Amino acid sequence: MSPAKRRAAPRLDLDAVLDAHRIVVCCGSGGVGKTTTAAALALRAAERGRRVVVLTIDPARRLAQSLGLTELDNVPRLVEGAGADGGELHAMMLDMKRTFDDIVVAAAPPAKAQQILANPFYQSLSSSLAGTQEYMAMEKLGQLHGSDEWDLIVVDTPPTRSALDFLDAPERMSSFLEGRMIRVLLGPAKAGSRAYMKVFSAGVGVFTGILTKITGADLLRDVSSFLAASETTFGGFRERAQQTYDLLKAPGTAFVVVAAPEPAALREASYFVDRLSAEDMPLAGLVVNRVHRTQAPQLTAERAITGAETLAERGIEPLARAALLVHADRVKIAVREQREITGFVSSAPRVPIVEVEAMASDIHDLDGLRRIGSGLAGLPAA
């Protein structure tokens, strides 16, 4: 298949993206090779002479090992044997709880910080609340950016249900922590006017009663004391979320959407592209991983199958027959994948695309990442 002949999507030049930005965010649905893409891009940038840190979220064990990461320690570590022309690659795994704890310790006086850290609700919030991982990834990105130590920060985003979640996370967290629901539940005085309370008090009364009944009084009490202790600490929560959001929109940032050539992943990629454009976020383009190609598209699947059948009927040439069937499958897969990609292009014709060929085996080392990196740059991957 020679995709360039069939459609007019501009080619995504990732080398140019890596050279010209300070932040590259890789996003996409789970299982499309997002973490590998982030690592390969970071390595490639380091070998183009930049000082790079890659922030990964829950990488597969072997991939983490290939970057020299053995534990979740939340600080960038130099990757040995990576980098050229003065460039360096550092890698880190996000520890969301520790990142959250660090914010508390940095923002609150010691006694108050201890009080917050010990609160059961804080503990569940910081380790399992939906959106915390996304928020902390963005928080860490803000910290890395603020340290001014890096030419380029490459961020892998959490494998959320929907790839869109992490864009909403800061907003969701801040509106949760400052939301009217909390005020209403925890102190009528804070909720606003009496008229407002009058409208809602019936429902709220029922609700707090039920919530207390079904979850026990402890939870609401913990939430309440957490909020009381953290009010001053997180006073600027919304402001903080806004800063992260602005950083993502700044000219030095580029978003790379990652997908595989199958309907569900490309559908998520489309949503993401739409969403980024609606938010004026700088989209660099789409990476389609694990694309299958054939170097002999002139031999169609139909001809190959007919040929294989001829041989099978005569009971001869098992090798040629097998090779023809292998080729036929490959052409069919390539054609199907190109049809899926063409579908994406017709819905987003101006989004630059690069296709990366499927590898025969998994990636475990820097050489593997280098090969992926060449593929990402539009060079032969092998």
Next chain:
Amino acid sequence: MPFFPGVRLHVVTGKGGTGKTTVAAALALALADDGSRVLLVEVEKRQGIAQLFNIEPLGYEERRVAKLERGDVTALSIDPEEALLEYLDMFYNLGRAGKMLRRMGAIDFATTIAPGLRDVLLTGKIKEAVARKHKGSHVYDAVVVDAPPTGRIVRFLNVSHEVAGLAKVGPIRNQADSVMALLRSSRTAVHLVTLLEEMPVQETLDAIGELRAADLPVGAILVNMVREPHLEDGALAAAADGRLDLDALQDGLNAAGIDVGPDVVKVLADEASEHAERVELQKAERADLEATGLPLLDLPLIPDDMRLGCLRRLADAIQEQS
């Protein structure tokens, strides 16, 4: 023989990208083939089922998506907010207060401050569907759940543990305990979808360990996208080592009436080598899966896209191997 006789709740999990939703839908069809009334449930509001069956997005109502000769498949997308309201309504007469709570974001708030609550509500609704009766007999013979991915599956199913710190007594606690009783019983099986590739296999093995540690019943491993080994053993080894005889291949192609130059012959040989390499890799990964002692079902890689037809072929593969 039916697939896992006696099991009424089939929970299907797998790493992202392994085709978990497709396999769950194919399993539902395979079960319905035996004349069962099957409910296919999704819990993450992804609308994957609607896409597969090419229908309008599913709401919080059960809708028939496939009518077979004898059995049928009904689909449901569970929304935790709806489940909470439904649940509260069983215990308290909410009336209009329910609507108001929703408008205020109170439901969202409750499921946010207590993430374990969300899973109790989702699994609670699943349990209700499994247990639901009409005129003395079960409304659904089997329930198939397109569950969260392997990384989150134990947390999702281990509801008692999740609410332990949250509710020590009361209706939520009771609900969690009765859900747990179903999930740990012989009426439930948790199936894992994987590919014969290193990362998905590793995640599958990890998940099996965690499920067993949590005392949850592991069912079968559904191996998706298996490549048929077109080459015979001898040729396979030769191809994997890149030792294929190009002249012989050329002659064979000529005999098939395919007249191509040496460049195409070389491409075909390379493709055969890559295929052989894949097949060898699959063997190694399969050995790791076999070591778990669990039943393995192979689902073929389907090169053409036929959507519904593809589901049918996967369902047949499950049927044949049951």
